[in-house]
Amino acid sequence: MAKKRSVIRAKNIVIFGAMGAGKSSLINLIADKNIAQTGSNLKRCTLTWTKYTLPKLFDDEMQHNVFDTMGIENPELEPEEYHRSIKNASRLLRELDACGGTSLLIYCVQKGRDSGALRSNYQLFHEVLYRRRVPIVMVVTCLEDERIMEEWWTRNCASLEASQIVVEGHACVTTLRNEDEKYKASREVVRQLIRNHAAVAPVSGGWKHEKIGSAFKRWMGYPDPEDKKLQNKLQKDLEGQCGMKPPLALKVAKTFTYTQR
Ligand SMILES: Nc1nc2c(ncn2[C@@H]2O[C@H](COP(=O)(O)OP(=O)(O)OP(=O)(O)O)[C@@H](O)[C@H]2O)c(=O)[nH]1
Numbered sequence: 490m491a492k493k494r495s496v497i498r499a500k501n502i503v504i505f506g507a508m509g510a511g512k513s514s515l516i517n518l519i520a521d522k523n524i525a526q527t528g529s530n531l532k533r534c535t536l537t538w539t540k541y542t543l544p545k546l547f548d549d550e551m552q553h554n555v556f557d558t559m560g561i562e563n564p565e566l567e568p569e570e571y572h573r574s575i576k577n578a579s580r581l582l583r584e585l586d587a588c589g590g591t592s593l594l595i596y597c598v599q600k601g602r603d604s605g606a607l608r609s610n611y612q613l614f615h616e617v618l619y620r621r622r623v624p625i626v627m628v629v630t631c632l633e634d635e636r637i638m639e640e641w642w643t644r645n646c647a648s649l650e651a652s653q654i655v656v657e658g659h660a661c662v663t664t665l666r667n668e669d670e671k672y673k674a675s676r677e678v679v680r681q682l683i684r685n686h687a688a689v690a691p692v693s694g695g696w697k698h699e700k701i702g703s704a705f706k707r708w709m710g711y712p713d714p715e716d717k718k719l720q721n722k723l724q725k726d727l728e729g730q731c732g733m734k735p736p737l738a739l740k741v742a743k744t745f746t747y748t749q750r
């Protein structure tokens with residue numbers, strides 16, 4: 490008997506946000522089970538990520554891949570970390586492309602956190618990495634003490650807009666399981682958010698690597714590069730690990746490198 494060919498249909502969702510904002514807890518809430526480690530307390534982040542596969546989030550054939558990212562806490566990175574971040578960003582986007590493109594960005598924000606890095610994280614993912622081409626929504630965590638969790642949004646949406654943080658949808662949640670009613674309501678509201686906003690046609694990169702580098706440089710506000718050693722190392726890595734041809738790797742490395750302060 491001829492083997493039936495099955496087409497895997499998947500939507501890729503990228504979750505980003507400050508360290509400890511509740512990203513991994515949010516993944517567990519979406520999955521309704523503990524699949525992501527929480528409370529890891531890792532310090533420096535250079536845009537690494539973990540992919541979780543949710544085969545049957547809704548009552549259809551669509552698989553959801555959720556990418557739990559560890560962003561950049563402070564744009565003033567050491568050269569090595571800066572270098573690694575660019576490579577990781579490039580790898581993340583390549584992996585997402587290989588999985589069919591990105592359908593949704595979820596910005597995870599914790600209630601009561603200082604809003605200093607709020608705009609820069611938003612910029613990095615929404616404006617720099619995705620150039621505003623992928624729908625973005627916000628999930629606010631730690632709202633179990635609110636009588637009506639949604640009221641957080643009513644109180645805070647104007648100040649988000651004033652910080653030029655504009656999202657297409659939002660959910661106000663708690664990820665705590667012992668808050669039974671609020672937990673269930675949170676799970677449903679986040680799933681609904683995904684259902685309503687994950688793009689029907691996922692966006693594939695179309696990124697030229699050198700553009701990621703210059704965009705990063707602008708985002709981080711670094712001066713122009715001169716450091717030959719770092720440039721050489723970066724060029725070698727781009728050739729070896731990212732498979733770039735030498736002339737392009739050199740061009741990219743020149744764009745990326747900057748003088749160590
Ligand atoms: N009270 C409360 N605590 C929460 C909530 N969501 C997450 N937490 C706690 O906040 C801490 C950080 O949560 P994580 O999910 O690990 O946060 P994260 O963003 O994945 O952290 P990193 O991966 O280290 O960046 C953990 O101790 C969680 O239990 C929530 O809705 N309410």
Ligand SMILES: [Mg+2]
Pocket residue numbers: 512513514526527528529557
């Ligand atoms: Mg985490």
